Amino acid sequence: MTANPAPARDRFRLPRWGQRGTAGASIPAQLSFENIVQVYGDQRVLDGVSLTVEPGELVCLLGHSGCGKTTLLRIAAGVEAPTSGRVLMDRLEVSGPNAFLEPERRGIGLMFQDYALFPHLTILQNVKFGLKDLSAAEADIAARRALSRVGLENFANEFPHTLSGGEQQRVALARSIAPRPGVLLMDEPFSNLDKRMRDAIRDETVAILRETGATTIVVTHDPEEAMRIADRIVLMRAGRIIQQGRSEDIYRNPANLFAARFFCDFNEIKGTVRNGQVSCPVGIFAAPHLKDGPAVVCIRPQGLRLKPSGFCLPGRVVSRRFLGEVELVHIGVQGVDRPLQARVHDPVGVKEGQDVGIEIDPKDVLVFAASDA
Numbered sequence: 001m002t003a004n005p006a007p008a009r010d011r012f013r014l015p016r017w018g019q020r021g022t023a024g025a026s027i028p029a030q031l032s033f034e035n036i037v038q039v040y041g042d043q044r045v046l047d048g049v050s051l052t053v054e055p056g057e058l059v060c061l062l063g064h065s066g067c068g069k070t071t072l073l074r075i076a077a078g079v080e081a082p083t084s085g086r087v088l089m090d091r092l093e094v095s096g097p098n099a100f101l102e103p104e105r106r107g108i109g110l111m112f113q114d115y116a117l118f119p120h121l122t123i124l125q126n127v128k129f130g131l132k133d134l135s136a137a138e139a140d141i142a143a144r145r146a147l148s149r150v151g152l153e154n155f156a157n158e159f160p161h162t163l164s165g166g167e168q169q170r171v172a173l174a175r176s177i178a179p180r181p182g183v184l185l186m187d188e189p190f191s192n193l194d195k196r197m198r199d200a201i202r203d204e205t206v207a208i209l210r211e212t213g214a215t216t217i218v219v220t221h222d223p224e225e226a227m228r229i230a231d232r233i234v235l236m237r238a239g240r241i242i243q244q245g246r247s248e249d250i251y252r253n254p255a256n257l258f259a260a261r262f263f264c265d266f267n268e269i270k271g272t273v274r275n276g277q278v279s280c281p282v283g284i285f286a287a288p289h290l291k292d293g294p295a296v297v298c299i300r301p302q303g304l305r306l307k308p309s310g311f312c313l314p315g316r317v318v319s320r321r322f323l324g325e326v327e328l329v330h331i332g333v334q335g336v337d338r339p340l341q342a343r344v345h346d347p348v349g350v351k352e353g354q355d356v357g358i359e360i361d362p363k364d365v366l367v368f369a370a371s372d373a
């Protein structure tokens with residue numbers, strides 16, 4: 001049942017919501033975690049997490065399912081108390097041995113992947129829900145301003161089920177920014193959207209977050225998403241922070257094999273390090289930082305180039321798959337268990353079964369100690 005639906009043409013006339021500029025700004029807060037440990041039964045879900053998110057910064061918590069990302073958000077929000085450690089906002093303890101500030105008094109906005117919209121409330125009522133501290137008139141103004149900010153002011157009187165997934169995501173965003181939180185915590189906020197919509201909405205959401213200025217933590221298990229939106233990526237594994245930094249730095253210089261694998265589907269080949277060099281069946285590469293011993297040579301698929309047979313490393317094309325902008329070519333190489341995968345832009349004339357040469361760009365080669373695996 002739709003109450004006062006927006007005329008269809010208005011839906012098409014809506015301006016891009018990342019460009020509207022009417023949202024109230026937040027006063028961003030610094031959020032710090034000090035040595036957070038969380039134990040459930042005999043499971044140590046968080047194992048000494050320390051992290052400071054600076055005012056206005058957008059941090060992505062990245063990691064596989066079950067590594068503790070959501071638990072850290074819940075502790076920040078005050079929905080959960082840590083087993084030990086402290087959470088501080090602007091250097092004041094909000095969770096810890098000396099204090100516990102109730103979630104509703106932290107000035108933290110939350111947005112979860114299911115959006116959690118109330119089906120029986122209109123869009124406007126949904127957005128007003130978190131504005132209980134304001135008078136009815138003030139709440140109405142703040143909610144309409146937030147809806148306008150996400151380009152949905154014409155949908156105020158509709159009900160959630162009449163909106164598309166992308167529109168519902170924008171309502172959830174409006175609801176979380178309406179109280180102008182100093183900190184916004186978002187748990188997989190784009191995971192319910194199809195890929196085409198996800199890219200656009202993600203970019204627009206980030207534009208709005210930048211304008212509101214809120215300190216933001218976004219949880220995701222998608223490295224591309226993290227690279228696309230984060231000022232800083234914090235990579236987690238089994239309750240610990242493995243590495244943090246700008247996306248380019250982590251991508252180019254992963255701290256270990258786990259971090260490397262997270263960002264790239266490498267060709268991995270066993271090798272042996274001797275005197276700062278690693279030898280393996282596809283060549284010899286520099287490994288100045290490693291001690292002598294077994295190693296894993298990781299080669300990015302885009303670091304392989306096809307040459308005529310007789311040049312560089314000999315190989316035989318096993319398969320070719322058209323992926324749009326690139327082709328994925330699998331090439332068998334003597335001494336290597338699995339065919340190498342190469343992402344090639346223009347493999348003109350290359351056929352399955354054909355002998356080729358393979359050139360490997362050393363900048364796309366990373367080497368880790370085998371003990372790291």
Ligand SMILES: Nc1ncnc2c1ncn2[C@@H]1O[C@H](COP(=O)(O)OP(=O)(O)OP(=O)(O)O)[C@@H](O)[C@H]1O
Binds near residue numbers: 063069
């Ligand atoms: N209240 C709880 N009681 C017991 N175990 C819990 C509780 N909350 C979380 N866990 C467990 O803690 C671990 C980490 O869960 P968490 O939701 O933080 O992971 P996550 O990294 O966010 O994963 P996902 O990406 O799948 O949401 C999981 O094994 C989960 O089952």
